[in-house]
Each structure stands twice: as C-alpha cells, then as structure tokens.
Amino acid sequence: MMRRMTIVTAFGMAVSLAGLPVWAQNEFGSKELIAAAEKEGQLTYYTANFAETEQEVIKEFNKRFPKVKVSMVRAPGGQLITRIKTEAAAGKLAADVVDHSDRGLMKELEDLFQDYAPPNAADYRPDALVSPKFWPGVTLGWAIAYNTAIVKNPPKTWMDLTKPEYKGKLIGQVVAPSGGTTWTRSMFERQVLGEDYWKKQAELGIALYPSGAPLSDALVRGEVSIAPLLYNIIYTKIVDGAPAEAIFAPEGVPIIPYADGIPKTAKNPNAAKLFMNWRLSKEGQAFQIAKLGNITSLKDPPAFPKGWDPKVVKVWVPNFEQFEKLRTPWIEEWNKTYGYRQ
Amino acid sequence: MGYGRIANEKAAGATVGIGKGRSVLTATSAADLPISTAAARPPRRLAAPLWVLALLLLLTFLVIYPLLMLVFGALSDSNPVIDGFGKFKPSAKHFLEVLGNENVHLAFLNALAACGGGTILAVVIGLAFSWIVVRTNTPFRGFIAGASLIPLFVPPLVAGVAWGILGSPKTGLLNTALKWMNIDFRFNFYSMSGLIIVFGMYYAPYVYMFTASALKNMDPSLEEASEVAGASAFTTIFTVTFPLIAPAILAGSLLSFVVMLGIYGVPAALGAPANINVLTTYIFQLTAWSPPLYNTAAAVAILLMVVTAILVWAQQRILSGRSFATVAGKAFRPRSLNLGKWRWFTFSLAMTYLMIVVVLPTLALVIAAFRKFMFFKDFDALFDMRQYSWAHFNSVFDNPLTMLSIWNTLKVGVITAVIGGVLAFAIGYTVFRTQVAGRKSIDLLSTVPVAIPGLVVGVAYLWAWIGLPGGLYGTIWILALAFVARFIPDTVKALSTSFLQIHKELEEAAWICGRGLLGTIRTVVLPLARPGVVASMTLLFVLAIRELGSSLFLYTSDTTVMAVLLLDYYEGGNTGKTAAFSLVQTAILAVLLSFTTWLSRETTQSARFN
Numbered sequence: 019m020m021r022r023m024t025i026v027t028a029f030g031m032a033v034s035l036a037g038l039p040v041w042a043q044n045e046f047g048s049k050e051l052i053a054a055a056e057k058e059g060q061l062t063y064y065t066a067n068f069a070e071t072e073q074e075v076i077k078e079f080n081k082r083f084p085k086v087k088v089s090m091v092r093a094p095g096g097q098l099i100t101r102i103k104t105e106a107a108a109g110k111l112a113a114d115v116v117d118h119s120d121r122g123l124m125k126e127l128e129d130l131f132q133d134y135a136p137p138n139a140a141d142y143r144p145d146a147l148v149s150p151k152f153w154p155g156v157t158l159g160w161a162i163a164y165n166t167a168i169v170k171n172p173p174k175t176w177m178d179l180t181k182p183e184y185k186g187k188l189i190g191q192v193v194a195p196s197g198g199t200t201w202t203r204s205m206f207e208r209q210v211l212g213e214d215y216w217k218k219q220a221e222l223g224i225a226l227y228p229s230g231a232p233l234s235d236a237l238v239r240g241e242v243s244i245a246p247l248l249y250n251i252i253y254t255k256i257v258d259g260a261p262a263e264a265i266f267a268p269e270g271v272p273i274i275p276y277a278d279g280i281p282k283t284a285k286n287p288n289a290a291k292l293f294m295n296w297r298l299s300k301e302g303q304a305f306q307i308a309k310l311g312n313i314t315s316l317k318d319p320p321a322f323p324k325g326w327d328p329k330v331v332k333v334w335v336p337n338f339e340q341f342e343k344l345r346t347p348w349i350e351e352w353n354k355t356y357g358y359r360q
Numbered sequence: 361m362g363y364g365r366i367a368n369e370k371a372a373g374a375t376v377g378i379g380k381g382r383s384v385l386t387a388t389s390a391a392d393l394p395i396s397t398a399a400a401r402p403p404r405r406l407a408a409p410l411w412v413l414a415l416l417l418l419l420t421f422l423v424i425y426p427l428l429m430l431v432f433g434a435l436s437d438s439n440p441v442i443d444g445f446g447k448f449k450p451s452a453k454h455f456l457e458v459l460g461n462e463n464v465h466l467a468f469l470n471a472l473a474a475c476g477g478g479t480i481l482a483v484v485i486g487l488a489f490s491w492i493v494v495r496t497n498t499p500f501r502g503f504i505a506g507a508s509l510i511p512l513f514v515p516p517l518v519a520g521v522a523w524g525i526l527g528s529p530k531t532g533l534l535n536t537a538l539k540w541m542n543i544d545f546r547f548n549f550y551s552m553s554g555l556i557i558v559f560g561m562y563y564a565p566y567v568y569m570f571t572a573s574a575l576k577n578m579d580p581s582l583e584e585a586s587e588v589a590g591a592s593a594f595t596t597i598f599t600v601t602f603p604l605i606a607p608a609i610l611a612g613s614l615l616s617f618v619v620m621l622g623i624y625g626v627p628a629a630l631g632a633p634a635n636i637n638v639l640t641t642y643i644f645q646l647t648a649w650s651p652p653l654y655n656t657a658a659a660v661a662i663l664l665m666v667v668t669a670i671l672v673w674a675q676q677r678i679l680s681g682r683s684f685a686t687v688a689g690k691a692f693r694p695r696s697l698n699l700g701k702w703r704w705f706t707f708s709l710a711m712t713y714l715m716i717v718v719v720l721p722t723l724a725l726v727i728a729a730f731r732k733f734m735f736f737k738d739f740d741a742l743f744d745m746r747q748y749s750w751a752h753f754n755s756v757f758d759n760p761l762t763m764l765s766i767w768n769t770l771k772v773g774v775i776t777a778v779i780g781g782v783l784a785f786a787i788g789y790t791v792f793r794t795q796v797a798g799r800k801s802i803d804l805l806s807t808v809p810v811a812i813p814g815l816v817v818g819v820a821y822l823w824a825w826i827g828l829p830g831g832l833y834g835t836i837w838i839l840a841l842a843f844v845a846r847f848i849p850d851t852v853k854a855l856s857t858s859f860l861q862i863h864k865e866l867e868e869a870a871w872i873c874g875r876g877l878l879g880t881i882r883t884v885v886l887p888l889a890r891p892g893v894v895a896s897m898t899l900l901f902v903l904a905i906r907e908l909g910s911s912l913f914l915y916t917s918d919t920t921v922m923a924v925l926l927l928d929y930y931e932g933g934n935t936g937k938t939a940a941f942s943l944v945q946t947a948i949l950a951v952l953l954s955f956t957t958w959l960s961r962e963t964t965q966s967a968r969f970n
Contacts, residue, residue, distance in 0.1 A: 068928075091915075091916060100647070100819070100913075105826065227633075231934075238734065239528075239734045240531050240736075241528060241531055258733075259732065260733050357635075359635070359637060
C-alpha cells in the first residue's frame with residue numbers, strides 16, 4: 019500500500035508541476051486541435067488490451083480533458099481484428115482509435131488507417147515502429163514472476179527457468195500461438211537464449227495456459243509457482259498485496275510495442291488525435307509505467323518500473339521482418355516441443 | 361418438434377418447474393389424448409398460405425440466411441462481407457483439413473466422452489430426482505423440485521470457475537480441507553472425470569424436466585398390475601415404470617447431450633488447465649488466435665452441427681412407429697409410494713445433491729468474491745478475516761461498464777422474451793394446432809438453431825446482418841434478434857407442451873359459438889396456455905441473460921451486456937472480480953425469477969377465473 023502511495027503521489031506531483039496550459043498545448047496538440055476535439059466531445063476506442071487497464075487510461079485522460087468522452091470496445095486480439103475487418107468492409111467501422119497488440123495483423127490493415135504522427139514522434143525508437151500510421155501507445159514487457167509464499171529460491175535469469183529444481187509443472191507458460199505478445203517471447207527465447215532453450219524447458223514439464231491473465235491468477239493462487247508474465251498483468255496484483263514478485267532478467271526484456279492508429283473513417287478525428295497524442299505523450303507514458311506496469315518505446319523513458327536498472331536491463335525488440343517470416347514455422351515447432359495441440 | 365412429438369406429449373409440462381407450479385395440469389386434464397385430426401380451418405382461404413409464407417420468410421431471415429453465411433465461410437477462404445459473394449471460390453480445403461486434423465479428432469473424442477459420460481450421470485441423477493419428487497412421499501418434495509432446477513440458471517462459465525476454486529488439484533478448497541483433516545485423498549476437477557461430473561450435475565435438470573412430467577402423466581394402473589402379478593416395487597420400477605417413460609428419458613438425455621456439446625464455459629475453466637480440448641473450446645481458440653481462423657472454425661462448427669443433426673434424426677427414428685400411450689381417457693391420480701423410514705434416506709440424498717450443486721459452489725464464489733487473493737497457505741488461512749473485504753464488489757461497481765451492462769442486459773432480455781415469446785406462440789400454434797401445408801417446414805426450420813454452437817452463431821450473424829441497410833448493427837435489437845433466433849427451439853419446445861395439452865374440442869366449441877380464429881386464440885387458447893407462455897418467456901429471458909457466444913461479436917461500446925463483461929473479468933485473470941460479478945448476476949436472476957414465478961401464479965389465478 020505504501021509503495022503504491024509513493025508512486026502515485028510522486029507521479030501526481032510530477033503531473034501537477036508540469037500541467038501548465040502552454041506546455042499542455044505543445045505536448046498534446048495545437049489549441050485548435052484541442053478546441054475541435056472538445057467540440058466533437060467523444061470518441062470510440064477499440065482495444066485488445068485489458069478492459070480494466072484501459073479504463074484507468076481513459077479516467078486519467080479525462081482528468082486532463084474532461085470534455086472528451088471515450089467509449090470502449092474490448093475484444094481479444096483475433097476477434098477484434100475480425101470485427102474491424104468486417105465492419106470496415108460493410109462501411110460501418112465505429113472506431114475512432116484502434117489499439118492492438120499484434121503489429122503484424124495491423125500492418126495488413128494499414129490501408130484502413132489515416133496518416134498520423136504525434137507531436138513527439140521523433141522521441142520514439144525507430145525499431146518500435148512498423149508503419150508511419152501506427153504508434154506504440156502501449157508498450158508491454160516480459161518479466162519473470164513468482165509466488166513469494168511458495169518459492170524459496172526464486173529464479174534470477176531466463177536461463178534459471180531451465181533448471182531441474184523447477185521440475186514438475188512448477189513453471190507456467192502462455193502458449194506461443196496465443197498472440198503477438200507470446201510469439202515475441204518465444205522468439206526471444208530461441209534467438210537470444212539458445213536454439214535448445216525450448217527443449218530444455220519443456221523437459222521440466224510446463225503447465226500451459228491459453229492467455230496471460232489466467233496464468234497470473236494461477237500464480238497468485240499457487241497453482242503454478244513461477245511464470246514468465248507481461249509485467250503489467252502481475253504488477254497491479256503485486257501493488258494490491260498479492261503474494262507475488264516479478265523481476266526483469268539480465269539477458270533482456272522482450273518488449274511488445276502496440277500498433278495504434280486512427281481509421282480513415284473516424285467520425286471524431288480530432289478527439290482521436292488528441293487521445294492518441296495524450297497517450298503517446300510523456301505524461302501518458304509516465305502514467306502507464308507508474309500506475310499500470312507498462313514499459314515504453316520512448317528512447318528516453320520518463321520513468322522506470324520498480325526493479326528496472328537501466329544500466330543492467332536491456333530491451334529486446336524483435337526484428338519485424340523475422341517476426342512475420344518465422345512465425346508460422348517456429349510456432350509449429352514450439353507446439354510440438356511443448357506438446358501443445360493447435 | 362425435433363425432439364420427437366411423442367416425447368413432447370409425454371413431457372407434458374417440461375416447463376413445470378420454471379415458475380408456474382402444477383397449474384398446467386388443471387387446465388389440461390384431457391392431456392395426451394390423441395390430437396384431433398379435424399383440420400383447423402381458418403375462416404379465410406388465402407390467409408393460411410400467406411401466414412405460413414410470412415413465418416417461413418421470417419425464419420429464413422433469422423436462421424437460414426446466417427446459416428448459409430456459415431456454410432459459405434466453411435467452404436471458402438473468404439469472409440463473405442469483406443470479399444463479397446462475387447469472389448466466392450468454393451474449396452473443400454478447410455473441411456478436408458478439419459477432417460484430417462488429429463487435434464480435431466481428439467477434441468471430437470473428448471467432446472463425445474465428456475458429454476456422453478455427463479449425459480449418463482445426468483440421466484441417473486435426473487431420473488432419481490423425478491422419481492423421488494413425483495412418486496414417493498419424501499418430505500419437502502415441492503422444495504426439492506424447485507431447488508433441483510437451480511443449476512439451469514447458473515451460467516456455465518460461473519459453474520466452471522466455482523468448481524475450479526473447489527476442485528483444483530493443487531489449491532482447491534476441497535483439497536485444502538482434506539489436507540487439514542489428514543486425509544490422503546485429493547480431488548482433481550481439472551480432468552475428464554471432473555468435466556463429466558460437473559456436466560452431469562448441472563444438466564441433470566434437463567432429464568428431470570422431461571421424466572418428471574412423464575411420470576406424473578402416467579397411469580399407475582400399469583404399475584399396480586405389475587405388483588398384483590407379484591413383482592416387487594424395485595422390479596416394477598425397472599421393468600414397467602422406466603421402460604414406459606423411455607421416450608421421455610431419451611428426449612431428456614438427448615437434449616442434455618446436445619446442450620453439453622455446445623457449452624464453452626465448463627470445459628474452458630476445467631479442461632484447459634489439463635490441456636483437454638473439446639469442440640467448443642477448440643472453436644473458441646480458432647477464433648481467438650491471431651490470426652484468427654474463422655473459416656476453419658466454421659468447418660468445425662458444421663461438424664458439430666452434423667453430429668447433432670444425426671442424433672436428433674436417430675431419436676426420431678427410434679420413437680416413430682412405437683406407441684407409448686399409457687394414458688387412457690379416464691382420470692387418474694399419480695400414486696405415490698410410501699417409503700416409510702426410507703423417505704428420510706431419499707430426502708437426505710436430495711439434500712446432498714443440492715448441497716453439492718448449489719451450496720458448495722455458491723460458497724466458493726462468495727469466498728472468492730470477498731477474499732482479496734485466493735491463496736491459502738493452509739485451511740486455517742480460510743478463516744483469516746483480515747483477508748476479506750468488499751474490495752472486489754467496489755471495483756466492479758466502480759467500473760462504469762457494470763451498470764451499463766446490467767441495464768442493457770435487462771433491455772435485451774425483455775425485448776428477446778417478448779419478440780421470442782410471440783414468435784414461438786405463432787410457430788407453436790401453427791405447428792401443433794393446425795393442419796396447414798408447410799407447417800412441417802416451419803417445425804424443421806425452428807429446430808435447426810439448436811445444433812449451432814453459440815460462438816459460431818455470433819460470427820454468422822455478424823456476417824449476415826452487418827450489411828443490411830438501416831441501423832440494425834450496433835443496436836440492442838441486433839442482439840435481441842440473434843437471441844430470438846438462437847433460442848427459438850428451446851422456446852417453442854417449452855411452449856409446445858402447453859399446446860399439446862389443450863384439447864381440440866375446446867377450440868372447436870369456440871368456433872361453433874361463432875368465434876373467428878383470432879377470437880378463439882384470444883379467448884380460449886391464450887388464456888389456457890398462459891402459464892406455458894409465461895414460463896417459456898421466462899426461460900427465454902434467462903437464456904438471453906446468460907448468452908455469451910453470440911453477444912461477443914454483436915455488442916458495441918453502448919450495448920455491452922453482462923455476459924461479455926463477465927468474460928472480460930475472467931479473461932482479465934481476476935477470480936475475485938469474476939466471482940463478485942457472478943454473484944451480482946445470480947442475484948439479479950434470482951430476483952427476476954421470483955418475480956416471474958409470482959407473475960405466473962397471478963396469471964394462473966386469472967386464467968382459472970376466466
């Protein structure tokens with residue numbers, strides 16, 4: 019609780035010190051844009067992220083821009099893409115902003131989106147961008163989480179997760195074909211930790227989960243003791259006092275920059291731009307790091323998650339070309355290695 | 361009806377428990393007499409064909425058109441909306457892939473094992489219950505009858521989550537308790553046997569509904585004859601009673617099998633941790649992976665539909681041409697067996713079932729909803745009161761979507777119940793009370809949706825209706841229409857028993873007195889069938905509130921419903937909030953059910969006085 023208070027207070031102070039009107043204009047867009055956005059007064063936000071997390075983002079956005087109401091549609095990644103495609107084909111795409119974790123799938127839909135760049139475009143890592151239309155409003159990173167009430171000798175590196183002492187379904191993993199985030203993790207494991215990493219880990223006997231959130235819940239309940247998890251999934255639980263901890267391993271932190279964009283058909287383009295600008299701004303990113311456990315794709319991060327030492331922790335971003343090309347064959351191998359039936 | 365006409369005649373009052381008491385029987389002492397063959401002649405000649413045509417068109421729009429979209433999807437690589445029909449390149453690729461895929465084979469076998477085992481258990485439980493309630497003098501039978509239907513109203517996902525909390529091999533509350541008691545045995549509900557047990561327990565009411573009414577309507581003289589001939593009560597049960605209600609048992613078990621086959625929540629919560637896939641969880645995964653494989657999902661769905669269709673057909677084959685008439689024209693009272701001291705044994709049996717199916721899982725949900733984290737070091741930690749708070753409820757109600765989804769759900773529920781109720785009445789009347797040409801097709805079309813799994817229905821409706829002119833998409837109405845279409849079979853079936861129980865001569869009397877068709881319906885049929893109508897509308901309302909699969913693709917930010925939000929909480933990995941929201945949903949259902957029970961009593965009263 020104390021920890022949460024400190025982070026929130028520190029963050030609140032940062033916001034109130036920085037929140038001057040002129041500064042705000044530069045950071046989030048021109049006076050005209052803000053006025054036009056407020057005139058539109060609303061926008062529809064499609065997201066593949068967790069509804070509760072995004073609800074917090076919307077709440078925070080509304081603290082600065084209370085006149086723009088955001089309605090959210092949340093669906094799992096694959097289903098959201100189908101919906102966007104179908105709605106767009108019927109000329110009924112309702113989204114003003116789309117927030118999606120799978121850059122590959124979004125890239126295929128590039129034509130549906132309009133040109134857009136935030137005021138701080140130059141501050142973003144080039145390797146996090148796959149199209150000039152898409153921006154990483156959300157960036158997530160993989161951590162190693164464990165249940166502090168069960169694990170006496172917690173892992174410290176990714177390689178520790180192949181140790182025989184963690185044999186027998188103590189480790190949980192989200193299956194590789196689950197989505198872009200898990201594919202990024204699997205790719206990192208094989209490219210950075212070694213060709214035989216999967217095999218060594220699979221031999222321990224791994225409890226497989228369809229997606230990250232149920233796995234984080236299983237970790238807290240003690241169903242599994244250790245699990246690689248996206249930091250944001252476990253972070254809020256740790257803050258709430260769950261018997262869990264998460265570390266960033268020295269071999270690298272695979273990160274997943276989202277691909278967020280504004281459809282050409284957006285009915286509230288100005289509100290959409292303002293919302294994107296705010297989320298991509300230092301303020302928006304700092305909020306997501308401090309409050310939600312996100313990482314950022316900004317070259318110069320405005321904040322670091324707890325336990326993140328910028329001198330030690332290296333960020334790992336997948337090569338996008340390989341991300342696309344290797345996906346099908348490698349996932350097939352992953353399924354075979356871990357005995358997962360797809 | 362697809363479940364067999366004879367079965368339905370026997371199942372006089374499959375809906376008895378759903379809040380209408382026994383009153384149907386009061387209005388229908390002539391139930392189960394052979395249906396009069398005298399044709400219902402509508403006053404005007406052209407009216408009948410036009411009416412049939414209108415119904416057929418409506419059903420085509422609601423059922424056949426989306427189904428065609430599904431077949432279209434399964435038989436090609438394209439999305440019919442995105443690529444248009446023009447680019448339709450038929451290919452059997454997905455079908456062949458699906459048929460040759462060993463994971464599909466495994467999911468298929470798992471589904472057969474889980475649903476088959478579950479059905480057998482459901483028959484044992486359902487039959488035992490109906491016998492206890494109808495044929496014995498077990499104390500508090502009325503209460504047992506009502507309470508035994510509760511599992512019907514529990515959303516499958518909620519049941520699955522609750523049993524995961526109770527029966528997980530590592531952290532389940534049951535196992536924590538066993539450990540505390542120093543007993544070595546451990547439950548493992550993350551397994552095939554866990555799936556079978558939960559399926560069997562929760563879908564027993566389907567068997568119960570059918571068999572209880574059949575037992576009620578059976579003339580006891582046959583059993584008496586058996587006993588006069590020297591058979592023991594036990595022998596009589598197995599050689600006379602149960603064989604006589606075989607059609608009802610078959611109909612009930614078939615229905616429960618088909619329903620289990622289409623359930624996602626239970627195998628998702630209990631099968632997934634053990635890597636056990638059934639057809640529904642496989643379909644869900646196909647649509648959830650990125651990129652999603654809808655065409656393959658559609659092909660798997662069609663496989664599921666074929667299985668269901670074969671079962672329905674087989675059941676009708678078995679039933680056709682055999683007479684199960686056990687009811688003659690004279691009045692009788694179902695006899696009840698005096699069990700003596702043993703009635704307390706049957707009573708405790710019933711209580712044990714209710715304890716396991718209602719009390720335990722509810723307790724698990726309450727603990728999960730009020731406890732901050734579901735981690736228990738040992739059994740004593742369960743009683744550490746510092747760990748309990750209203751936090752999960754607070755955060756559920758902090759979420760603006762919660763109230764919106766409750767309000768939307770109620771709206772959709774009411775719209776669905778009203779439209780669906782009227783449509784089912786129209787279909788039921790046409791099929792069961794008239795001899796017009798084309799009624800068989802109406803019957804068939806209105807049975808088809810029972811075979812389509814909900815998740816795929818959602819995609820089919822999205823594909824089918826998004827392109828329609830007008831502002832249907834994105835409104836509450838598209839959800840309501842999807843629910844109406846999806847649950848037509850259930851509603852018509854629930855209503856059909858009421859129709860079958862009203863003797864033709866009552867209508868004929870009205871015609872002789874000079875009433876027209878509509879007048880007859882208004883003054884005779886509707887009042888007599890009213891309890892059935894209320895019951896089937898209640899059923900529709902409950903089903904609409906629970907429905908997840910078809911909502912998932914049709915809701916928008918303004919039309920979020922409770923089932924979608926519940927999945928959000930579940931997928932968000934927060935057992936506490938999932939449990940808290942489940943309890944909220946349960947409470948709302950309980951309030952609504954008591955209201956409709958009261959309403960149906962009222963209407964029954966007025967129906968009697970009319």
